[in-house]
Structures are given as C-alpha cells and as structure tokens.
Amino acid sequence: MKHSFVFATNNRHKLDEVRTIAGKQIEICSLRDIDCLTDIPETGATLEDNALQKAHYVYDQYHCNCFADDTGLEVEALGGAPGVYSARYAGDAHNSEANVQKLLCALKNVENRRARFRTVFALIIGGKEHLFEGSISGNIIRSRRGMNGFGYDPIFIPDGYDKTFAELGEEVKNKISHRAVAAQKLFRFLGQ
Numbered sequence: 001m002k003h004s005f006v007f008a009t010n011n012r013h014k015l016d017e018v019r020t021i022a023g024k025q026i027e028i029c030s031l032r033d034i035d036c037l038t039d040i041p042e043t044g045a046t047l048e049d050n051a052l053q054k055a056h057y058v059y060d061q062y063h064c065n066c067f068a069d070d071t072g073l074e075v076e077a078l079g080g081a082p083g084v085y086s087a088r089y090a091g092d093a094h095n096s097e098a099n100v101q102k103l104l105c106a107l108k109n110v111e112n113r114r115a116r117f118r119t120v121f122a123l124i125i126g127g128k129e130h131l132f133e134g135s136i137s138g139n140i141i142r143s144r145r146g147m148n149g150f151g152y153d154p155i156f157i158p159d160g161y162d163k164t165f166a167e168l169g170e171e172v173k174n175k176i177s178h179r180a181v182a183a184q185k186l187f188r189f190l191g192q
C-alpha cells in the first residue's frame, strides 16, 4: 500500500528534493495541498524544537501523518551562527539574497570558512514523534556561484567537491546533502 504523508512546507525546492528521495512508493503532500495557508510559527531554540513545532501543528489541526524539517547553516567562525536563525539572519523577511549577503560580509576578513548544514526531520505517525538528523560539512566561498538550488546553496562547497551546491545541481545534492541524509533515514524507518 502506498503511504501518504504531509510534508509541512510550501518550499518548492524542499518538496522536489524530498519527493525525489522518497521515490514512487510514498505520496508526499504539501501544506498547500491540504489547504493549510498558515505561516506555521517556528519559535523554538533548536532545529529539533522547530521541526517538532511544525509537525505538531499539522498533526493537531489536520489529524494526518506528517513530517517537517528545519535546517540551519552552522558557521564555525561565527560560533555556529546563523544556525537555527538561518532563515531570519538578515531580518524577518526570509530573504535569501539578504541572508547570503550578510553572511559574506560577516566572513569578509575571516580565513576559517568551515561550515555545515544540519537538517532535522520530525515525523509524527500514529501520534508518536520520531527525529532524524543529517548534516554535511564544507566551506563558505567569498562570492556566489551557480544558478541551481536555493538559500545558501550558491556559497557552500561540500567537502570532496570543488563546486557549490548551486553549481552541482539537484542530482548530486539529492545524494549527499544534509536533507538527503536525514530524509533517507526517515524513509528507511518507514520502510521497516
């Protein structure tokens, strides 16, 4: 039987990534698909808190199996910032251009470019919570490169590559990224 889940997001990039990783056996609906037009609050102090907050919102209001993710970019030289505040780094507007610009400015004279993306998925199935984590380390470059992906992708080069996520494109990103690692753990769990 085909499983059906709500992924508590309307981010088209995240949906495409996770649908590709899930394959054909799992149907994934977005918030728009269930007519949830609310901007679900993310007021937690950690990625785990925020992912659970979003998943619980959907589970409690719509009574369906669902999962949510929260992602942060943790920059070593900034003590792990922007981390859980990655979406609002340059203000409340959730403006990726401004976020990237602010990060490049903060690292302008900084030699240590080490960073990692970390994603946490919160799954609620049959009323029970499960958490899955994925991360990938790499370096922040000094100016944007590449047209694919979203968010901080144009300035992040994963270890073992010489191109940014935005240059590598979805096929590579969907194999190695923070979200891919966490999503694979989630779908493996569901397949058990």
Ligand code: IMP
Pocket: 011, 069, 070, 071, 072, 073, 086, 087, 088, 096, 099, 149, 150, 151, 152, 153, 165, 177, 179
């Ligand atoms: P959220 O998980 O949607 O709250 O994302 C937090 C911030 O990280 C947002 O600014 C996103 O654009 C950014 N972000 C999330 N996932 C990725 C990714 O896979 N690549 C680059 N940026 C990302």
